[in-house]
Amino acid sequence: QSALTQPASVSGSPGQSITISCTGSSSDIGGYDYVSWYQQPPGKAPKLIIYDVSNRPSGISSRFSGSKSDNTASLTISGLQAEDEGHYFCSTYTTSVVFGGGTKVTVL
Amino acid sequence: EVLLVESGGGLVQPGGSLTLCCVASGFSLDSYEMNWARQGPGKRLEWVAYSSTSGSTTYYADSVKGRFTISRDNAKNSLYLQMSSLRVEDTAVYYCARDFRAYVYDIWGQGALVNVSA
Numbered sequence: 001q002s003a004l005t006q007p008a009s010v011s012g013s014p015g016q017s018i019t020i021s022c023t024g025s026s027s028d029i030g031g032y033d034y035v036s037w038y039q040q041p042p043g044k045a046p047k048l049i050i051y052d053v054s055n056r057p058s059g060i061s062s063r064f065s066g067s068k069s070d071n072t073a074s075l076t077i078s079g080l081q082a083e084d085e086g087h088y089f090c091s092t093y094t095t096s097v098v099f100g101g102g103t104k105v106t107v108l
Numbered sequence: 109e110v111l112l113v114e115s116g117g118g119l120v121q122p123g124g125s126l127t128l129c130c131v132a133s134g135f136s137l138d139s140y141e142m143n144w145a146r147q148g149p150g151k152r153l154e155w156v157a158y159s160s161t162s163g164s165t166t167y168y169a170d171s172v173k174g175r176f177t178i179s180r181d182n183a184k185n186s187l188y189l190q191m192s193s194l195r196v197e198d199t200a201v202y203y204c205a206r207d208f209r210a211y212v213y214d215i216w217g218q219g220a221l222v223n224v225s226a
Contacts, residue, residue, distance in 0.1 A: 044218065045215075045218045046203070047216065048214040051208065051212045091211075096211075099152050099155075102152065
């Protein structure tokens with residue numbers, strides 16, 4: 001299974017929208033709707049925010065949305081807030097789970 | 109509140125052993141499949157091990173197979189990771205994580221640092 005590629009960092013001003021990409025291959029992201037996204041605030045535990053490309057677990061803000069096009073999945077954070085700062089990483093699976101390298105989100 | 113808290117990390121020499129513990133609160137461990145994952149310095153997250161609800165079925169990443177053992181004590185609401193024959197490349201923050209469903213993890217601990225160094 002190939003590695004998932006994410007940008008190292010993305011930044012935005014409060015209230016703006018930002019998008020984080022996660023690029024895989026036709027064998028993983030492109031072939032299945034099994035993309036998850038996790039948020040890890042500084043010094044805190046990771047938390048699931050999106051699963052199966054675009055589904056939000058109970059209690060997750062609608063400001064977080066996911067999508068997929070070909071071999072690339074995307075996480076969009078709308079109405080950016082200071083509390084959204086942290087690391088975000090994607091994952092997918094076929095025979096085993098694989099994670100992206102993570103993206104640091106900075107709120108300017 | 110639903111929480112996972114890891115303990116047992118520390119400094120260990122190559123070839124040594126260490127056992128991590130993950131205590132669950134706010135939910136019954138026996139209702140959930142559980143996992144260990146790790147993130148080494150400058151590396152991406154890596155899934156390490158899986159345990160079924162009873163502990164009777166376990167799976168391991170190839171990188172740790174034969175050296176690590178995942179187990180649980182549901183009466184104590186605790187998950188364990190016994191690590192032996194540790195290598196420098198096992199240095200990482202180790203997380204326990206609850207299955208939301210297969211390969212998707214909804215609750216994670218804050219992590220325990222394992223440093224394998226001479």
